[in-house]
Amino acid sequence: MTFADREDAGAQLAQRLEDLRGHDVVVLGLTRGGVPVAAKVADALDASLDILVVRKLGAPGQPELAMGAIGEDGVRVVEDDVLSRLAPSAGELAEVEQAERAELDRQRARLREGRPGVRLTGRTAVVIDDGVATGSSARAACQVARVRGAARVVLAVPVVATDVLPVLRHAADEVVYVTASDRFAAISAWYDDFEQVGDDRVTDLLSRRDDRALAGKDAAAGSMTGTRAAMDAEVTVTTGTVALPGHLMVPAGATGVVVFAHGSGSSRASPRNTFVARLLNDAGLGTLLLDLLTEGEEADRANVFDIDLLAERLGGAIEWLRGEPAGGDAVIGLFGASTGAAAALSAAARPGARVAAVVSRGGRPDLAGPRLAEVQAPTLLIVGGLDTEVIELNRQAQAQLRGPNRLDVVPEATHLFEEPGALERVAELARDWFAEYLRR
Template sequence: MNPVPVSLPFTNRSEAGRHLAERVRPYAVDDPIVLALPRGGVPVGAELAERLGADFDVLMVRKIGLPGHPETGVGAIAEDGQVIYDDRALARMRVPRQALSDTVATERDELDRRRRAYRGERPAPRIAGRDCVVVDDGVATGGTARAALRMLRQAGPSRLVLAVPVAAPEALEALQEEADDVVVLTAPENFQAVGEWYRDFDQLSDDTVIGILSERERLSRGPDVSRGVRIRADQ
């Protein structure tokens, strides 16, 4: 998890992914797959997968925000339906789990919508026996990453890696036990939010995510050899 000096802020998510690739390479050996957390992790993960020659897909996880303050994460829902609560934060704010039932239902619906939009009829990727690299554009509280890592652990990867360009030090410490390896470029002591470490941190649309996934799928298939070579009859 040793951070290395980098030029901050990152220009954008793609640049961060390029910097991250060389640090991740030693951990992506056995049939590697890069799994990005939408939406922000997708451009980072696409760059990573391209440079590692790894398979690429998304991993659907939704943050559970505090009612009335959705930016405050108090848990997450994984693609397999598992709900992970930050009970320490809930106890500190004196909020019972039951108070989050409506939020959980709403986020579950949004997770299903994104799964249909991003993956369609394509099956979930194979995890067992592979080096799996979970990627996001940064880690603030760690709740979303924790839910993703716990879900993947149950699927039996050969190695489980969390790779992010930037993260809050306390969140990384809590995530150490969830992954076999944690790769981070920088963990600033004055961390406030992920976006402050990027010059371009625009919100990504579904269309942007779908476009990146489609392009990666096209590249992974290679050239379309089904197209015949057209030869003029008078040659």
């Protein structure tokens, strides 16, 4: 069997997904070739359409051979058998990933054109590509959908290599395909017309779905599908003498922006922080995710625990944000994790900080020391119920706070909130806290 083109493939695939019609479904096309297929499926199911940007990690000297793939929100998957066979050095692997991550960021900014991602929390995500040969990109895409809170992930493709089906079934809750083959040479061989899909075609397909959504059920339900963001871009935050990379997302009409301060061993692309940020974005709040240290500074572990330095950088980021058109008149909140919680509280305690609310996730607020008594901003401390030592440290810190505060313990959760439903509960608590206090 062959397909006339991607639209034909999408029409045939949609027939196998008919049972999803009428459910809370978001169709996600892998850029760029998967988007025309996904658009056809979204039309047939009358579902929301969005994109997932993924990039293959090609082997050094053999770029067509996939060592793995990366996706948005810091997702990364590797092909262990390929890495074992090729044995690339850590430097070679990092060089390839750095180049592909830069291209991923460029492509995301170009294709989204300021559109926020469609909310996935609690919904069924149907991840679609024009075919799967090795599975690296598909696995990365499924992982992104899970990071963004999808309750169920369905991977759907017109054609798939039979030998990768077992690993795909581990990545997705269900795998749907039109045809599978154990004699798989190239995806293009299954199409009469496999013309390359350009950026303009992807943006055109998304715009058409935007227009439909504004007139249909997504607009009525208050979804952000057809809404442009005031800002959605990679940014460089200048504070003092350093330039820090970040991502600023401000939905149109947002009155508040939450600045994230992550802890040691994490980054602005942390799946946990990006998950929380997306739920805040869905609630109409802006977010600024950034690294408070340069790569060189992070190499010195002393800097990671230098709360004064981190608080100074965070204060500089707040001032930078107030100078930006998208955040200049916004009410500011801070979300800190681990040592980032102490930095957030220390920054909020500084004279003239004008921080409206603080949330600490699995944090070490005790490291803020005597500054805790100077914090006036309403503060929510969230700790996992099984993180007993940190619970006690949070209780001690709470006793020193003078402003409105609350300590919430998430039952059966450990320090990183990796248990099913735990991170969702953290995000909901943070959303409700910020929604209450980040109002003009």
